[in-house]
Amino acid sequence: MTNVKIWSPAATTVSVVLADSGRELALRPAGDGQFELERPLDVGTRYFVRVDGGMKLPDPRSMCQPLGPHGPSEIVDPAAFVWHDADWRGTDLLGKVFYELHVGTFTDAGTFRAAIEKLDYLVGLGVDVVELMPLAPMPGERGWGYDGVSIYAIHAPYGRPEDLAALVDAIHARGMSACLDVVYNHFGPDGNYLAQFGPYFTDRHHTPWGEALNLDGDGADQVRRYLIDNAKQWLVDYHFDALRLDAVPHLHDESDYHFLAQLSDEVKELGDDLGRNLTLTAESDLNDPNMVLPTSEGGFGMDMQWADDVHHALHVWLTGEANAYYVDYTDDDSLAQGFEHGFVRVGQELQFAAAPRGSEIPEELSGHRFMAFDENHDQVGNRLISDRPSLKLEPAELAVSRALILLSHYTPMLFMGEEWATTTPFHYFTDHGPELGAMIKEGRKAEFADWDMASIYGDIPAVMLNPQDEQTFLASKLPWHELDDSAHRRMHDFVRALIELRRSDPDVGAGDRSRTHVHVDGRAGWMSRGQTVVVFSVSPTPVTVPAPVAGKEEVLAWEPTQATADGVYLRSPGVAVYRP
Known part of the structure; x- marks a missing residue:
């Protein structure tokens, strides 16, 4: 049985409404704006939460939303998950080979259980870490996961909580580690009920995607607790080894103890308590080495950060593209600068960015602290036709790209399918209601209004697919049959050989x-x-x-x-x- 505890500091009354009977159970005040149910609910019970007699809402800490973000919450007991990894202690993930995948498009079925069937393939490729894109519930059947809500739960079409546990267990059984992409800088607009519970959001800060989380205002201590407890849930209840933190520059916090530093300190303490190696990776385009400096030295304490500059310099050198942010990577020395030093832009005036940014990486910092890639969900999906580099580049050029990334001093990451040079796009896809869906479609068009499509695509038809159309999602599923083609198999085998060389050659494997x-x-x-x-x-x-x-x-x-x-x-x- 599991208790229900709700933070709602301005509420007078909070109750639970049982979904099957409509029976209402009052929660008692527990201090500091908390309300708790006197008796735990049985596992499997579905319920809503009601604040001051208002509308029925999902529990903000619900681990299961079986009918989606608007439906009832369901009681789950993580202690009942079946595990076979009692001896798993994790490993140092710095310098290891990561593999980013989207559960819904990785297989035809698009489920956790179906992904398990592909794990032996990843082992054969040489993957060390399986990184899952965000899993939070979202409206409808499909989406990337970055507009999720109910962040303690998982997107129901992928499977139930016990199915996710089975996937992580299977990853560990094969000697690989599991990483989860989490989004704490904003929540999606559809199904986001947190503001009805308390001051989770603030108008003091803003993000490109909606309201910013309240990390430094009144009530921020409980908002921070909500996010950090969520991180711990994935690491403890689901046995994940690492978390990738989305777009951390939009975690706006002007307090003396930055949210990232607090998260880092608590995760390190948790790892010590569990006897496990836990890793935090930040997505940041600030080119700020403080991101990976210890909190004891005034840093944010992240173990790694994404190195977007390396991707941008490599992409420009290979393709000649100079639209949007690529315009700042057209200098002759950008490629060498990126692969030697990590940050290409450190304090210079930029054409695309609003202001200079970044500083040099201290010499003593290992290259393994920076994650490099030539493809990822953003760099593929956030193009007009969501095309892979393989659409325009020749196999030999792709081989150069893969080799530079996998043999670099960085921590390398592959994006699903790139190892065999799939040409299948990774489109941006959603399943919102008609009104919000139409807004998203028009917003996507506006993003590319200033791009010179002729210089990018030439004679290739450049028509953006409707994100709301189910076919856009289906067209993004990996075509595994391509591995039967000799050209695709050749690229796969070459990538596998590069990974093996990275493992066997001490010079290549060093940071x-x-x-x-x-x-x-x-x-x-x-x-x-x-x-x-x-x-x-x-x-x-x-x-x-x-x-x-x-x-x-x-x-x-x-x-x-x-x-x-x-x-x-x-x-x-x-x-x-x-x-x-």
Whole structure:
């Protein structure tokens, strides 16, 4: 049995309404704006919460919303989850290979149970960490998860809480770790009832997606507690090893003890208590190394942060695109700067961003503190036609891209399907009501109004699909049958070989940034990782790259290359790895 406890500081009365009978049970005041039910409810009981005789609402801390965010909450006992990972203590995730996936499009069924069937494939690929996009309930059947509500619950079409537990258990059984993407900077507009309970939101701060969470005003202590307890739920009740925190610059907090620092301190204490390695990764475009400095040194205490600059520099170098934020990465040295130092833009005047940002990363910080990728849900899905790089780039160019990411000193992440160069888009899809759905459709169009589509797509039809159309969602499902095609299988096998090299080569697997050197000359270049040298070219004509490979031999290549007295000769675009 589980008790119901509600925070509603301005309320006079709070009650539970049983969904099956309509019977109403009063909660008693428990101090500090809390109300609690005198007797716990049985597991499986469905109920609503009523504040001061108002409308029936879902429980803000409900672990299960079986009928969606507008429906009744259901009592769940996490102690009843079946686990086989009692000996699992986790591992250091810095430098490991992450794999981001969306549960709804990863398989045809789009469920937790169906995802379990693909885990052996991920093991064979060499994945260390399975990262799930957000799971919070959202209206309708489908969505990315970043407009979720009822954040303690999971999106019902994916499965029940015990199904999610089974997925994490299966991930651990195969020696992999589990990471969950969580959204604490805003909640979705549809099904968001928190304001009817208390001051969860503030008009002192704003986000691009709606009201900001109240992290530094009256009542903020309980709002912070709500979010931090949610993080602990995923780590304790569901055994996740890591959390990825969405868009942390929009966690607006002017208090003396920043929310991120408090979260970091409490998660580290939790890990010590559990005897498990727990990891926090922040998505931030501020280029601020304080994000990953310890709280004892005045930092935010995150273990890792996303390195968007690396993606942007690589994308511009490969595609020549210069729209929107890409305009700030067109300098000749952007690619080398990104792969050597992590932050490309540190204090310079920018054309796209409103103001200069960022500072240099301290030399002692490991490259493993920064997560690099050439695809992710944002960089694919937030394009007009949600196209993958494989739509325009040749396989050899994709091989260069994969090699630079996977052999870098960063923590690498793959986005589902990129390992076999799938051309299937990852569209932006929603299932809101007609009015909100129409607003989202028009808002998406407006985002791309200033983009020069001809320069991006050329003769490729560039028509944005309706996010509300179910076919937009279905068109985003991974086509696993592509692995039967020799060209896709070749890319898959090459990526697998890169991951194996990362594991077996101490120089490549190290995070020491001082031993990485990158030289780029036009459409070709080389990157040294200690004694290992990665030589690459996307030049349409043969090129000799003056890489330092004397005394080394080719151990992996997209196409065979030839070492010469002047460097390495590449007859066609591709990438090769040399080491002693």
